[in-house]
Amino acid sequence: MKQFLPVLLALLIFAGCKPEPKNANPNLSESEHLVMATDWFQKSAEMRACYYQTFTLAKYKLTEKQNAYKGGKPTAVVLDIDETVLDNSPFEVHLINTGQLYSGKLWQDWTRKGTAKALPGAVNFTHYAKSLGVEVIYISNRKTNELEITLENLKSEGFPNADSNFVFLRPKDKSGDKTERRNFVNINYDVLLYIGDNLTDFSQIYGDRGADLGFSLVDSTKNLFGEDYIILPNPMYGEWEGALYGNDYSLSAEQKRNLRKQLLDGY
Numbered sequence: 001m002k003q004f005l006p007v008l009l010a011l012l013i014f015a016g017c018k019p020e021p022k023n024a025n026p027n028l029s030e031s032e033h034l035v036m037a038t039d040w041f042q043k044s045a046e047m048r049a050c051y052y053q054t055f056t057l058a059k060y061k062l063t064e065k066q067n068a069y070k071g072g073k074p075t076a077v078v079l080d081i082d083e084t085v086l087d088n089s090p091f092e093v094h095l096i097n098t099g100q101l102y103s104g105k106l107w108q109d110w111t112r113k114g115t116a117k118a119l120p121g122a123v124n125f126t127h128y129a130k131s132l133g134v135e136v137i138y139i140s141n142r143k144t145n146e147l148e149i150t151l152e153n154l155k156s157e158g159f160p161n162a163d164s165n166f167v168f169l170r171p172k173d174k175s176g177d178k179t180e181r182r183n184f185v186n187i188n189y190d191v192l193l194y195i196g197d198n199l200t201d202f203s204q205i206y207g208d209r210g211a212d213l214g215f216s217l218v219d220s221t222k223n224l225f226g227e228d229y230i231i232l233p234n235p236m237y238g239e240w241e242g243a244l245y246g247n248d249y250s251l252s253a254e255q256k257r258n259l260r261k262q263l264l265d266g267y
């Protein structure tokens, strides 16, 4: 045994000196960055408070606008669906647990279940709007092949107007630009309020955020927020994230990770 000791030691030292693998922690999921955001969304009472607070503000605004309305058309409120009225955070958890990044296929594997839960305050708000005589309309970038299950999901969670006359999804050959669908709704309704978690739920002017990530765009339209536009918090995903990557989702996970850090302002 004694004569093998130097060889054994040499082997141990060699094993200890092997180069670091590319991903220093092999257990670190590519979706690790979603953990804190998803914790906040699912497990902070502040998130619930934010949703209740936002829908309360929306009720005040809607009541005020409906009472002041002098036009001749029926009025409506337009809501986005995902992370506005339905909670898809279990999908983010699936990405975290399986170390995967978003893909359309994975997303539809989730939506096909039809089990997304209503977000706090959303069901109550939509019924309130109906009670005021304001129509409830949903414009979402879920694809049209998800319509049936989306209607079922909305219905099972107690939302009104879970009906193809009031739910406008993204046609297969179209981009996520909601302008055309908003214009279509505006033919028959005066929309008093738009509610969403992403700026383009309100207007496509926010589609190109430019070098300052959309800050000047939002600043120049600040009077619309809380008035015509009601925004909800989504720290898990959104066009805000794409803007960090210059909208180039083909970047590697490492490049994206680096950009997320490099763009932060420290001291």
Ligand SMILES: [Mg+2]
Residues within 6 Å of the ligand: 080, 081, 082, 083, 084, 196, 197, 198
């Ligand atoms: Mg959304």
